[in-house]
Amino acid sequence: MAGMRRVLKLPDARELSFAAAGEFTRAVGAVKKGKIHIALSGGNTPKAFHKVIVDKLASRIPWDRVHVYWGDERCVPPDHPDSNYKMAMDTLLSHVPVPSENIHRIMAEQEGAAAQYESLLRREMGDSPRFDWIFLGLGPDGHTASLFPGTPAVQEGGLVCDGYMAAKQSRRITFTLPLINAAAKVAFVVSGPEKADMVRTVLEDPPSPSHPASLVSPAQGELLWLLDRDAASRLKA
Numbered sequence: 001m002a003g004m005r006r007v008l009k010l011p012d013a014r015e016l017s018f019a020a021a022g023e024f025t026r027a028v029g030a031v032k033k034g035k036i037h038i039a040l041s042g043g044n045t046p047k048a049f050h051k052v053i054v055d056k057l058a059s060r061i062p063w064d065r066v067h068v069y070w071g072d073e074r075c076v077p078p079d080h081p082d083s084n085y086k087m088a089m090d091t092l093l094s095h096v097p098v099p100s101e102n103i104h105r106i107m108a109e110q111e112g113a114a115a116q117y118e119s120l121l122r123r124e125m126g127d128s129p130r131f132d133w134i135f136l137g138l139g140p141d142g143h144t145a146s147l148f149p150g151t152p153a154v155q156e157g158g159l160v161c162d163g164y165m166a167a168k169q170s171r172r173i174t175f176t177l178p179l180i181n182a183a184a185k186v187a188f189v190v191s192g193p194e195k196a197d198m199v200r201t202v203l204e205d206p207p208s209p210s211h212p213a214s215l216v217s218p219a220q221g222e223l224l225w226l227l228d229r230d231a232a233s234r235l236k237a
């Protein structure tokens with residue numbers, strides 16, 4: 001049984017970034033006690049809503065209770081320009097008072113990084129980790145996190161695994177679909193006309209491993225799609 005799905009269409013990328021930051025802040029604020037476990041996404045789209053969080057909403061977030069993880073990471077050092085950790089530190093985490101011990105980087109440059117991160121998740125969250133919030137992006141090929149079409153990661157049953165960009169075979173570490181689908185809230189944030197065809201496919205065609213993002217469906221959680229007008233431009237509904 002799938003949980004609830006909401007699709008919000010915003011007029012432009014700026015309004016999208018405000019909506020994403022606002023939904024995140026409200027969701028985090030609703031976790032009234034204990035640790036708040038969130039997972040960030042990589043790529044370029046998050047930079048805009050990270051800035052809104054820093055500039056407008058940071059004071060509303062109980063950073064001392066927030067624990068930060070990544071839904072995927074490239075197998076590069078943490079100071080590499082391709083690092084999702086570096087992007088998040090540069091655009092968000094260095095600018096808010098989240099305790100450094102609450103920042104849980106994927107040591108993707110090391111051998112055994114997937115198993116190490118899976119152990120960390122179990123240590124921090126117990127044997128059935130349930131994130132309070134997971135940000136996700138969407139690639140034009142239908143990938144999300146580092147779950148790329150045609151790769152074994154899409155079928156993995158654990159929590160964290162090796163992902164590969166089938167075309168380029170660049171190593172990545174990624175959350176699996178079972179981990180993503182165990183979350184309380186999962187939010188796709190998608191901007192730009194180059195994503196429009198895949199947004200329509202994922203939202204309006206039957207789910208398929210050929211576009212892994214379509215397999216994200218939190219069984220006991222909420223799925224939120226935040227789209228700007230360009231990304232939503234091919235939707236029929």
Ligand code: 6PG
Pocket residue numbers: 041042043044045046072073074084136137138139143144145146
């Ligand atoms: C990554 C991301 C990836 C990203 C999409 C969209 O490590 O690259 O996790 O899944 O979210 O590729 O990327 P853009 O936001 O740059 O379009």
